[in-house]
Amino acid sequence: MKNYDVTVIGGGPGGLAAAISADNAGASTLLIEREARLGGVLKQCIHDGFGVIRFGEKLSGCEYATRLIRELETTGAELMLSTFVSKAEKQRDGYLLTLTSRGGMERVFTKALVLATGCRERTAKQVAIHGTRPAGVFTAGTAQAFLNVRGQMPGKRCVILGSGDIGLIMARRLTLEGARVLGVYEAKPDPSGLMRNISQCLWDFDIPLHLSKTVTTVHGDERVEAVTVAEVDEKMRPIAGTEEYIPCDTLILSVGLIPENELAESLGVPLDKKTKGPFCDQSYMTLVDGVFSCGNTLHVSDLADYVSESGDAAGRRAASYARRERSLLPVNISRDFSYVVPQYLDPEADLSETVFFFRTAAERKKTKLRILLDGVEIKQKQYNGLRPPEMERIPFDLSGAGLTKDSKLELLMEEVRS
Ligand SMILES: Cc1cc2nc3c(=O)[nH]c(=O)nc-3n(C[C@H](O)[C@H](O)[C@H](O)COP(=O)(O)OP(=O)(O)OC[C@H]3O[C@@H](n4cnc5c(N)ncnc54)[C@H](O)[C@@H]3O)c2cc1C
Structure with missing residues (x-):
């Protein structure tokens, strides 16, 4: 049976980015995709508008996927196509995966797992x-x-x-x-x-x-x-x-889209009712140690660029995953939010590249987003308007903020009267 440091399930823009970054970080990496070709949903997106953030140009979905596939080919990551992960089981030091393909069934062992299985449609x-x-x-x-x-x-x-x-x-x-x-x-x-x-x-x-x-x-x-x-x-x-x-x-x-989380559920990964994806911390690690989640599996994103961003981070963090006790700090949100990701922060892990993704619960005019740590504002951002269909992203270096497991972190929205 083959052993890997990181196994990524799903070869869409999330999984491709995760496999590339895990390999670049020095982990022995396996990427598994159930279809015969990589790219996920982007294979069928022939219109443009993808890649403006990641590549600085407007690409079709197919072009965007091709760029990531070319990048993957320059790495040492192993690839299994037309292979379905039918079962994932927790072991003492990692995860045992059962794979089904034309060649029959086989098993691989992995220390860390990145779930990048995307969404299905209602x-x-x-x-x-x-x-x-x-x-x-x-x-x-x-x-x-x-x-x-x-x-x-x-x-x-x-x-x-x-x-x-x-x-x-x-x-x-x-x-x-x-x-x-x-x-x-x-x-x-x-x-x-x-x-x-x-x-x-x-x-x-x-x-x-x-x-x-x-x-x-x-x-x-x-x-x-x-x-x-x-x-x-x-x-x-x-x-x-x-x-x-x-x-x-x-x-x-x-x-509507429903994140594919059957494998996560079979591993006992708790899911957020609002996102229908796993709860996670700033490293995209779910509440089950060693299981990471990215892209549409985690929450439905508007842009493939954000999907790949979460894949980059999940792959990198999975590569450096080492088992230890975690004490997680909840990210509290007011009712004005539909949801926030990550829902938890791990004060012991790297907080320098924390990125919050959120959606408003209702349409709003000029709004100030405030982040409070123990009642004191540590960051704010003003928006001219917020709409539920539009996901917002707010990157944040929280490394010097003095977070501990007993801190209280809150995200609030306030109307700005002009
Ligand atoms: C039907 C559909 C159409 C879309 N059209 C557009 C569009 O026109 N424009 C746009 O901007 N965005 C579109 N999107 C959004 C777009 O899908 C996302 O931005 C992006 O593709 C999500 O990337 P991902 O890697 O998270 O998931 P996906 O691209 O869905 O990739 C997930 C991959 O995981 C694989 N997988 C799942 N389970 C397993 C398993 N058990 N074993 C092995 N492999 C597995 C799947 O085969 C798939 O290739 C669409 C989404 C959907 C669902």
């Missing part, structure tokens, strides 16, 4: 749409893979449910390929995607966005023939009498 069943199950109902990611990887059109007259970024990007993509996108329907009163995508993917193509409306029924036997949409009240319940019948052949769902 499906029609999870948003309780009634009706039959005809062909023509796709998640946005599946429609993206059909169109961009296999060159096949999912349909000609499409309705999109949910205004998440992938749905918005698909509205534009389907239009460019000659389909008619009849509208994007969003149950919430505000769009879920980035303003940049609303403007570039809907407004620029005259695609209507209907807020506070949802799809209640799918019609059709063999193939989708129509959907019924209805207005919803503030509790998202359809309002009787507002139904509208829309003939179409395709329904595309962009109703």
